[in-house]
Amino acid sequence: MVKLNIDIHRGVLEVEGSEDLVLRIYDDFKDRLLSDTGMPEKNNDHSEALETPSPSAPKKARVRKRVSKSPPSNKEASKKSNGGHDSPKINADLDLRGLEEFYSKYAPSNNNEKILLFVFYLKEIMNIAQVSSNDVFTCFKKMNQKIPKAYVQAFIDTRGQKGFVKYESLDDIELSINGQNFVQFDMKKAE
Template identity: 40%
Template sequence: MATKLRIDISQGVIDIEGDPDLVREIYTDFKSRLLEALKFTPPAASTPASATHSGNNEEAASSAPKQKVKRRGATKKKTNGDESGSGVAADAPKLDKNLDTSGLGAFYSQFAPKNNAEKILIFLKFMADSLNLENPNTDQVYTCFKATGDKIPKAFAQAFYDTSSKFGYIDFRSPTDFPVTIAGDNHFNHKLKRNPAE
């Protein structure tokens, strides 16, 4: 006696016709691979393999209650950490004791920054122009905030995201990779309010 089994792909079902043992074996193999791919454990009461021996397989398959598959949320990509493993984190800045901030006061006093984005831009330009640092990190910017006595942003990492996305002064890729953009250079050289010379 030939046994038929219809499986709908949208529901994880295939058509099989043949010997009952062969159909059962193919079905269990298919089911185990499907469940393994979905990482889903079937309830103990469900026995779709016994439906292969019933007279009308389509009715048995359609009358079985549909199980809701729980989906995992997308894993969040970590953006505050540095991929290179340098130990620098934008949301947990540390004081860089090796940064020479002796000339920062004179450099910073030339400007009248209105917001944290402009302060970050000034600090980056100081480190690039005066200290010749090619890739300053967020810890060094934090050190500049401390050296000038300015209020440190509560959401320190967010200040960099805002400087990048809202103002476009930097291209924030990681806590150790955020170069000044052309827009940042233009703002620094032409639009940034300067204090009158004393």
Template identity: 30%
Template sequence: MSSGNPEARFTINVKEGIVELEGKESFVDKHLEKFEEIFKAAVREAISNNINAVALKAQPAAAQAMALPNNHPHHQHQQQQQQEMMMAPLQQQQEPAAAITSPSNAVARAPEQQQKPRQQTPRPSPTLPPIPVDLKANAEKPGLREFYAEKKPANHYEKTAVFAYYLTKFNKEQEVRYGEILSCYEEVDEKKPSVVDIVKNSVRYKGWLEHGSDKFSCRLTISGENFVKFDLPAANGKKESPPSSLASA
């Protein structure tokens, strides 16, 4: 808006907020107050128009966002961000607690594991009955009691070897049954062991016996024969002189 005459000229630009007055000093002073009110009203109108324009632009975007479905990626992204912001403080509180309790739980479980060692149930040894066998002296052989007294075995391995020797050499048996060894223990009035374990260990560690054809039978080895014949002392401290029936054996 502009106006001009020979004495004065004024220009008002509402968009840019410019007011220009040119003329005599008396003219400017006279109209300055009027133009000031006009200028203020124009500025207020411009500000109001700008605010309304911004609001109108924002409304379609907001309406578009509200119109999106809940499963839209935009909504899901916003919900995920909100959940992460809400869960972050809780996770920070829980992590120290877990770090404190986990070692104590591990320490508490360690003694329990140590207090429960793996137990092995021993297999029961089979119960074997004695088998009757001729152990008495006669014209061809000495009795087991006399032979046992001469050899004086010190433990069950030596006793079993002596019994196997007697049954093999004097009774002419090819294999010795475990029940016959038990009868030998009864004959010399000695406490009976687990013959199965004694024979098994003698086979494994001594080599005086070997397994027979039957599950509960054994044979005297050359090593066992030499041990009983030459290494076990007689009652008078001399080596045993084999009977005449065994001299050629």
């Protein structure tokens, strides 16, 4: 698992995920930061983040890349990419006839809550043992909801920021107790 930490004011944004995902986000932000600071791009080598600006250069951006010290799991080591989760696919075998009725009872306010509702429906209502990000993507499409632009990052946020779901792989997403409680007791209901 690779982590990238960048804050726009201090030059750092936190991203956690596969190396490919982090490098894509890093490249995008690096280009933006370089254009904002007027610093020329040195090279496209990812072994170092942005080089430290000279004392005369504006101190607008500082980016640093950190690699997690924990060794990759067997699943991560066997995959060089994120298994295509950045380009999710519709699961045509998924029967979502009751999803609209279930979803209409709630008023999710963000992607974390939408992902939570979809995982809750698939796990608790449909009793699907192994829910994948493709299954959740199929729910987004069925409910005509806007797909998160950074699709994998949306799952990382739902797991890390809210603790609504847990997973080792986006092919096996579990519902956390926090997520169950939020749907049953705290999520805003539709009016």
